Amino acid sequence: MTATQATPLKQKSPAALTSRPLRFAMVTTFYPPANFGGDGQYVRRLAHALVRHGHEVEVIHDADAYRLLSGGKDCEPLPEPEGLTVHSLRSGAPALSCLTTQQLGRPLVHGPRIRKILARGFDVIHFHNISLVGGPGILSFGEGIKLYTAHEHWLVCPMHILWRHNRELCTGRQCIRCALAHKRPPQLWRAGDFLSRQARHIDAFIALSRFSAEKHAEFGFAHPMIVLPSFLPDAPMDEPVRRPPESGRPYFLFAGRLEATKGLQEVIPAFDDKNPADLLIAGSGAYESQLRTLARGRPVQFLGHQTSKLLRALCAGAHALIASSVCYEVFPLVLLEAFQQGVPVIARRLGPYSEIVEASGGGFMFQNREELVAAIHTLTADKAKRDAMGEAARGAFTRLWSEKIAIEAYFNLIQSIAERRNLSAIREAFGHRNSAA
Numbered sequence: 294m295t296a297t298q299a300t301p302l303k304q305k306s307p308a309a310l311t312s313r314p315l316r317f318a319m320v321t322t323f324y325p326p327a328n329f330g331g332d333g334q335y336v337r338r339l340a341h342a343l344v345r346h347g348h349e350v351e352v353i354h355d356a357d358a359y360r361l362l363s364g365g366k367d368c369e370p371l372p373e374p375e376g377l378t379v380h381s382l383r384s385g386a387p388a389l390s391c392l393t394t395q396q397l398g399r400p401l402v403h404g405p406r407i408r409k410i411l412a413r414g415f416d417v418i419h420f421h422n423i424s425l426v427g428g429p430g431i432l433s434f435g436e437g438i439k440l441y442t443a444h445e446h447w448l449v450c451p452m453h454i455l456w457r458h459n460r461e462l463c464t465g466r467q468c469i470r471c472a473l474a475h476k477r478p479p480q481l482w483r484a485g486d487f488l489s490r491q492a493r494h495i496d497a498f499i500a501l502s503r504f505s506a507e508k509h510a511e512f513g514f515a516h517p518m519i520v521l522p523s524f525l526p527d528a529p530m531d532e533p534v535r536r537p538p539e540s541g542r543p544y545f546l547f548a549g550r551l552e553a554t555k556g557l558q559e560v561i562p563a564f565d566d567k568n569p570a571d572l573l574i575a576g577s578g579a580y581e582s583q584l585r586t587l588a589r590g591r592p593v594q595f596l597g598h599q600t601s602k603l604l605r606a607l608c609a610g611a612h613a614l615i616a617s618s619v620c621y622e623v624f625p626l627v628l629l630e631a632f633q634q635g636v637p638v639i640a641r642r643l644g645p646y647s648e649i650v651e652a653s654g655g656g657f658m659f660q661n662r663e664e665l666v667a668a669i670h671t672l673t674a675d676k677a678k679r680d681a682m683g684e685a686a687r688g689a690f691t692r693l694w695s696e697k698i699a700i701e702a703y704f705n706l707i708q709s710i711a712e713r714r715n716l717s718a719i720r721e722a723f724g725h726r727n728s729a730a
Contacts, residue, residue, distance in 0.1 A: 310346055310700070310701075310704045311348075311704070311722040311723055312721070312722050312723075312724060313722050314347050314348045314349055315348045315349070315416040315417060315707075315719070315722060316348070316349045316350075316351075316414065316415045316416050316417075317340075317343055317348055317349065317350045317351070317415060317416065317417045317418075317419060318350075318351050318352075318353065318410070318411055318415040318417070318418045318419065318435065319336050319339070319340055319350060319351070319352045319353070319419050319421065320352075320353045320354075320407070320411075320418065320419070320420045320421065320423060320426060320427070320431065321333060321336045321352065321353070321354050321420075321421040321422055321423070321426060322354065322355050322358050322421075322422045322423065322424055322425045322426040323354060323355075323358065323359060323422060324336055324337060324352055324354035324379065324381075325337050325371060326368040326369070326370075326371055327354065327356050327359035327360075327363075327367075327368045327381070328359070329359075329362070329363075329550070330444075330550070331444065331625070331626045332421055332422040332444035332445070333354070333422075334626060335421070335442075335444060335523065335626070336352065336354075336421050337352075338524070338525070338526065339419075339703075340352055340377055341374060341377070341526070342524075342526065342696055342699075342700055343700075344374045344375075344376040344377050345374075346700065347376075348376070349376050349377075350376065350377045350378070351377075351378045351379075351380065351410065351413075351415075352377070352378070352379045352380065353380045353382065353407060353410055353411075353426065354379070354380070354381060354382065354426065355382045355390075355391075355403065355425050355426040356381040356382055356383045357382060357383060357384055357387035357390045357391055357402075357403075357425075358387070358391050358425040358426065360383075360387045361387045361388055361391050380406075380410055382403045382406065382407070382426070384402050384403065386402070389402065390402035390403060391425050392478075394424075394425050394426070394427060394428050395424070395425060395428070395477075395478070395480060396478065396480060396481050396482070397428070397430075397481060397482055398428035398429045398430050398480070398481075398482030398483075398487055398488070399427070399428055399429075399430030399431075399482075400426065400427035400428065400430060400431055403426070403427070404427070404430070404431075407426075407427060407431065407434060408434055408435075411434045411435030412435065414436070414437075415435060415436075415437045416437050416438065416718075416719055416722075417437055417438045417439075417440065417707060418434075418435045418437050418438070418439050418440070419439075419440045419441075419442065420432060420439070420440065420441040420442070420495070421441075421442050421444060422444050422445065422447065423441075424447050424453070428482065429482065429487055429488045429491040429492070430487075430491065432491040432492065432494045432495060433491060433494045438496050438707060438710050438711065438714070438716070438719065439494055439495045439496050440495065440496065440497050440498075440499060440706075440707075441492075441495045441497075441498050441499065442499040442500075442501070442521075443498065443499065443500055443501070443505060443509065443518070443623065444501070444623060445623060446505070446508060446509065446512070446621065446623070448488070448498075448509060448514050449508075449509055449512035449513060449514050450463065450468075450512070451468055451471070451472055451477070451479070451480050451483060452471060452472065452475050452477070454554065454620045454621065455508070455512070455620065455621050456554055456620045456621075457471050458470065458471050458474040459471075459474045459475050460474075462619075462620065462621065463512075466512070468483065489515065492516050495516070496710045496714070497519050497706060497710060498514075498516050498517070498518045498519065499518065499519055499520075499521050499706075500518040500519070500520050500521075500623070501520070501521065501522075501523045501623050501624035501645075502520065502623060502624045502644075502645035502648060502649070503520050503645070503648055504621075504644055504645040504647075504648060505518075505621075505623045505624070505645060506518040506519075506520055508621060519706065521699065521702050521703060521706065522693055522694050522698060522699045522702060523624045523626065523629060523694060523699065524629070524694050524695060524696045524698065524699030524700070525626075525629045525630065525633055525690075525694070525695075525696065526696050527695075527696060542569075542570060542571050542592070543569065543570040543571070543612050543673055544570055544571040544572065544573050544610070544611055544612065545570055545571070545572055545573070545611055545612055545613050545614070545615050545639070545669060545672075546572075546573050546575065546607055546608055546611040546613075546614050546615065547560065547572065547573070547574045547575065547576070547614070547615050547617065548575040548576060548599070548604055548607070548608070548614070548627050548630075549575075549576050549625075549627060550576055550577070550578040551574070551576050551577055551578030551579070551580045551581040551584055552578050552579060552580050553580050553583075553619075554618060554619055554620040555578075555580075555617060555618050555619075556617035556618050556619040556641060557574065557580075557584055557617060558580075558583070558584065558587060559617060559619070559662065560572065560615055560617045560665065561584065561587050561588050561591060561593055562587070562591075562662065563662050563665050563666050563669065564591050564592050564593055565591060565592075566592075568592060568666070568669065569669075569670065569673045569674070570592070570612060570669060570673050571592040571593065571594060572591075572592065572593045572594070572615070573593075573594050573596060573607060573611070574593065574594065574595050574596060575596045575597070575598075575599045575604055575607055576597075576598060576599075577597055577598050581595070604630070605630065605634070608630055608631055608634055608636055609634050609636065611631075611636055612637075612669075612672045612673055612679060613631075613636060613637045613638055613639050613656065613657075613668075613669075613672050613679070614627060614628065614630075614631040614636055614637075614638045614639070615638070615639050615640075615665075616628060616638055616639070616640040616641065616646060617640075617641050618641060618643065618644065619641070619643070620644075621643070621644045622644045622645055622646070623644075623645065624645055624649075625645075628640070628646075628649060629690060629694050631655075631686065632653060632655055632686040632687060632689060632690040632694070633687070633690050634687070635683040635684060635686060635687035636683055636686065637655050637656040637657070637672065637679060637682035637683050637685075637686055638650065638655060638656035638657075638686070639656055639657045639658075639659060639665065639668045639669070639672070640656060640657075640658055640659070641658070641659060641660070642658040642659065642660045646658065652689060652693060653685060653686050653688075653689030653690075653693070654682065654685035654686075654689065655682050655683070655685045655686025655687075655689055656682055656686065657671070657672070657682075704723075707719070708720075708723045711723065
C-alpha cells in the first residue's frame, strides 16, 4: 500500500457548509488515473468538491484491480489538492487479491490495511464501487456515518450491468449461467444473506437516478435508496476551442467505451450517403474492430481516447451527443458534459435516459433507426430547434445537476442522518446552518 499526495492543486474555496471541517473517507475499487469508467471519475469529482469546501478527504482504492484488468499497467498519481490523501492498495499478487475478494466478498489481502486507515476516525465513510476493493465485507469497517453510492447494479447483479448471458437485458436471475457466459467465476458469497447482513451497517444507499433505485428494488434489494443528483464542477474559465471534423461537415458525437453494450452497432448504419452529418466516435474498447468494419464507407470517424479538454471541445462543436446504450445505465456522466455546454442529446428510450431528457427538455429520444435518423435530420436542418434544446439542456444542468445543487443535497443527507442518530459532534458542525435558516 502507498499513500500519495501529489503536487497540490490550487482550488477556489466556496462558502463553508459546516462550522468545522468534516473528515471523509472514500472507498472505491477504481480512482483516476487507475480507472476505466465513470465511477472513479465521480469519486474524484466529489472528493475535490469536498476539499474546495474546506473538508478533509482520504481516498482508498485498489490499484491491484486496475493492474489486473489493464494487463499489468500502472499509473503515476495525478496532482491532488491539499487536504486530499490517496491510498493506493498494491500487493505482490494482484490476481490472488482480486480473486479472493470476488469469491468471498471480503478483502483478505488488503483488509488489515483498510481497517487501519478507517480506524483513524472519520465523520463520514462513503463507499462506492467496492466490488474488488473489499466486497460486502468492507461495509462493517470503521465508524461514523456510512453512505453507499450505487454507480452500477452490482448490489443485485454479479456482472454489474444487468446484461444477461452477455447478450440481452436481464429480466430475471440466472446468475450462475450468466457469469459463465461472461467468462467470470460465479461468486460464492452471493449464495447466502451476507450482503443483506452487511448492508445494515449503511445509513443511506444512494442512487444517481430514479430508474436505478427502482431497478434495484425490482431485483430484490430490500433497502430503500435515496436519489441524489450527479454533478459536474463549474466549467473551466477558458472556453474550449471547437474542433470540427476533417470534412468540415456538421457532426454528431458519441463518447464512451467501445463495447457492444453501448449500442453503436445500431447507430453507425444510420449514417450513410443520405445523412447530412458525420458521426465522430471518441473512445476505445474491445468492440472497436467490429465497429470499424461496420463503418467502412460511411461518414464516421474514430478519434480514439480523448483528454477531458479535447472531449469538451468536441462536444462543444457537436449538433448533439448520441447516447445509445442497449444495457441499463445508471446516470451517464457524458450527458452532463453535453448539457453543461448547451448541447442537446439524442438518447435511446431505455434506462434513465427518459427521466433525464424529460426533466431537461434537452433532446430527443429514439427507439429504432427511423426515430434516430429523424432526430439527426431535425437537429441538422432546424437551428432554432437545436438552439432551443441546447438552452433547455443548459438551464436544466444549472437547476438540477450543478455542483452547488448536488453538494447541498449531499450535506442535507449527512445532516439528516446525524440528527436521526443523534451524533452530537456532527450535528453541532451543522448548527450554524440551522441558525442561519
